[in-house]
Amino acid sequence: MEMAFDAQTEVSDEALLIGYGNGDASAARLLTLRLTPRLYGHALRVLGDGAEAEDVAQEAMLRLWRIAPKWRQGEAKVTTWLYRVVANLCTDRLRKRRDTGLDAADETADNSPGVEAQMLASARASALEAALQSLPDRQRQAVVLRHIEGLSNPEIAEILEISVEAVESLTARGKRQLAKQLSGQRAALGYEDDGTR
Amino acid sequence: MKMTERDEQIKDEAALDALFDAVRADQPVPPAALFERVAQDALREMPQMAPMASPKRRGLGWVLAALGGWPTVTGLATATVAGVWLGYTEPGSLNAVTGAIWPSADSAYGLGDLVPSYDYLLAGDDA
Numbered sequence: 001m002e003m004a005f006d007a008q009t010e011v012s013d014e015a016l017l018i019g020y021g022n023g024d025a026s027a028a029r030l031l032t033l034r035l036t037p038r039l040y041g042h043a044l045r046v047l048g049d050g051a052e053a054e055d056v057a058q059e060a061m062l063r064l065w066r067i068a069p070k071w072r073q074g075e076a077k078v079t080t081w082l083y084r085v086v087a088n089l090c091t092d093r094l095r096k097r098r099d100t101g102l103d104a105a106d107e108t109a110d111n112s113p114g115v116e117a118q119m120l121a122s123a124r125a126s127a128l129e130a131a132l133q134s135l136p137d138r139q140r141q142a143v144v145l146r147h148i149e150g151l152s153n154p155e156i157a158e159i160l161e162i163s164v165e166a167v168e169s170l171t172a173r174g175k176r177q178l179a180k181q182l183s184g185q186r187a188a189l190g191y192e193d194d195g196t197r
Numbered sequence: 198m199k200m201t202e203r204d205e206q207i208k209d210e211a212a213l214d215a216l217f218d219a220v221r222a223d224q225p226v227p228p229a230a231l232f233e234r235v236a237q238d239a240l241r242e243m244p245q246m247a248p249m250a251s252p253k254r255r256g257l258g259w260v261l262a263a264l265g266g267w268p269t270v271t272g273l274a275t276a277t278v279a280g281v282w283l284g285y286t287e288p289g290s291l292n293a294v295t296g297a298i299w300p301s302a303d304s305a306y307g308l309g310d311l312v313p314s315y316d317y318l319l320a321g322d323d324a
Contacts, residue, residue, distance in 0.1 A: 028239035
């Protein structure tokens with residue numbers, strides 16, 4: 001994939017954004033390749049719906065392009081700003097789902113794919129994603145940012161606009177809930193006897 | 198030995214950590230169409246730089262401006278033409294002026310005229 005090309009560049013997101021704001025099309029290309037997968041991945045895990053995740057990622061990037069000429073250097077990390085946009089867009093969509101009575105999360109949980117038919121790794125990922133959908137929105141966002149995206153608690157606090165203590169509480173409760181949800185599936189997921197990965 | 202609730206909990210947490218590792222290693226790849234749409238948005242929204250003023254000025258307009266405009270150039274042209282005319286015609290009256298300033302060879306000043314003490318010095322030598 002083209003990400004390998006981007007991996008060779010050491011230019012910061014912010015420098016690229018400033019370049020884009022000055023009319024550099026190649027900076028736009030690098031930012032697209034570098035940031036879109038992360039935003040899409042996060043939105044997909046939070047929303048559990050590919051089409052919606054695409055819309056959210058595109059909308060977040062569009063907002064980035066629009067703010068580029070006004071971007072204040074050193075004020076915020078580009079990724080933190082973007083994750084915050086994605087988190088808010090996801091929250092809006094989840095709220096709308098609840099209001100309209102449509103819940104893709106339930107659908108995902110009900111239609112969990114047959115483990116036997118898939119590779120074990122894929123089954124594990126599907127099981128986790130299905131379990132994630134059962135968490136309350138904020139817990140899910142915090143758990144995904146902490147344990148899958150690998151962000152630090154202070155950064156998550158900035159993204160979700162809450163305190164670091166609140167992040168710790170959300171992730172701890174989320175993790176407990178997930179472990180409970182998945183406890184019945186340890187055997188199917190290949191974790192029963194050795195207790196390890 | 199019967200497994201305690203705490204053991205169960207530890208196993209659940211270990212399994213969950215393993216799941217996180219598996220999922221982290223298996224990042225979802227966005228469809229190519231999404232990259233394309235994002236890139237198109239980027240190009241559409243990209244700020245256009247204001248066109249730079251060309252450093253090269255066309256024609257001799259800049260010379261005219263540098264000299265102070267047409268009135269100055271008219272004066273310069275008149276002076277040039279007058280100079281050329283004087284050079285060709287050599288009017289007689291000018292000779293009179295030149296002669297007054299620059300005397301002819303027979304009425305030239307001697308050194309004694311210019312430095313009076315020189316004569317005295319010469320006389321002193323004779324004595």
